[in-house]
Amino acid sequence: MITAFLAKIQRYGQVSEAEKAFLKRIVMHLHKYGPGQEIAAQGMSPPESCLVTSGFAGRIKTLSGGRRQILSLQVPGDFCDLQGFLLKEIDHSIEALSQCEIAKVPHSAIADITERFPRLTRALWWDTAVDAAVQREWMTSMGCRSAYEQIAHLLCEMLLRLQAVGWADSNSYDLPITQERLGDAFGLSTVHVNRTLQALRQNRLIVSEGARIIIPDVEALKKVAGFDPAYLTGQAPA
Amino acid sequence: MPHYFFDTCEDGHVISDEVGLELPGIEDAKREAARSLADLARDVLSSSMKKREFAVEVRDALSKRILRIVLVFDIEHEPPV
Numbered sequence A: 001m002i003t004a005f006l007a008k009i010q011r012y013g014q015v016s017e018a019e020k021a022f023l024k025r026i027v028m029h030l031h032k033y034g035p036g037q038e039i040a041a042q043g044m045s046p047p048e049s050c051l052v053t054s055g056f057a058g059r060i061k062t063l064s065g066g067r068r069q070i071l072s073l074q075v076p077g078d079f080c081d082l083q084g085f086l087l088k089e090i091d092h093s094i095e096a097l098s099q100c101e102i103a104k105v106p107h108s109a110i111a112d113i114t115e116r117f118p119r120l121t122r123a124l125w126w127d128t129a130v131d132a133a134v135q136r137e138w139m140t141s142m143g144c145r146s147a148y149e150q151i152a153h154l155l156c157e158m159l160l161r162l163q164a165v166g167w168a169d170s171n172s173y174d175l176p177i178t179q180e181r182l183g184d185a186f187g188l189s190t191v192h193v194n195r196t197l198q199a200l201r202q203n204r205l206i207v208s209e210g211a212r213i214i215i216p217d218v219e220a221l222k223k224v225a226g227f228d229p230a231y232l233t234g235q236a237p238a
Numbered sequence B: 001m002p003h004y005f006f007d008t009c010e011d012g013h014v015i016s017d018e019v020g021l022e023l024p025g026i027e028d029a030k031r032e033a034a035r036s037l038a039d040l041a042r043d044v045l046s047s048s049m050k051k052r053e054f055a056v057e058v059r060d061a062l063s064k065r066i067l068r069i070v071l072v073f074d075i076e077h078e079p080p081v
Helices: A003-009 A017-026 A107-116 A118-144 A147-164 A179-186 A190-202 A218-225 B026-044
Strands: A030-033 A038-040 A048-054 A057-062 A068-074 A093-096 A100-106 A172-174 A207-209 A212-214 B003-010 B013-015 B052-059 B065-073
Touching: A003 A017, A003 A048, A003 A118, A017 A107, A017 A118, A048 A107, A057 A179, A068 A118, A068 A179, A100 A107, A107 A118, A118 A147, A147 A172, A147 A179, A147 A190, A147 A218, A147 B026, A179 A190, A190 A207, A190 B003, A190 B026, B003 B026, B026 B052, B026 B065
Parallel strands: none
Antiparallel strands: A030 A100, A038 A093, A048 A100, A057 A068, A057 A093, A172 A212, A207 A212, B003 B013, B003 B052, B052 B065
């Protein structure tokens, strides 16, 4: 249940048996959601933070007239609202983007981590910092990249993030998110997402089989996207 | 919900949509076509281009064309005085 999360934070540093045992105890209550289902509402102050254990979730802002912006994609091992522990009120909603499972980690347990496990506390801080780096990259994509580069960039990022938590192999993964939701994430119309994916397929940069995305030549896709993975890893402490 | 297809034409060259999209009605299809044309323009328009014409054609599930939105890009220089 905490496999993906452990795999992720172990990239930052070692996790002791005592720390693992504590995490296993606090990540217990799993909730299942279907695509489009709300996990937490904007403006609420939930007493826990959501950790994705399988599938995809997203942070979303909704404007009047049904306009929606998906602000980020959360994959297994990602917290959706770790900031809620400190800020209390969450300024976005959280929604399932595919079938997904969420562990709700009580804020009291996060408080325990900060008081008893300094190394784990730093790992959570690191996770928040990487999350912010991903958001900066997202903004750069929204503002500067063409749709072709933007989608290529996200597909590269997803490959690395999913590989890090054991949900992708060397060049493929499942991305069971509709083109309509991808449009909400990219700030593009569904038609343009479809058109752009078609162009990526025609140029043999991706192959899709149902929800499976296969990247025949990862280096070629990275080149098209101008993808530099440094923001995803940071520098692990010596 | 009815199914609509959105073909893109760039200077007469048609890129046919084989996936399509389910939308509540024709007004939504029109909005989607207009937005997609704006997205396309953002990606491709540049000051180094000659006159270009882009269009999105919407077909219904029976492949009948129901509307077409055209966007023309042209730079007109004033003659030197």
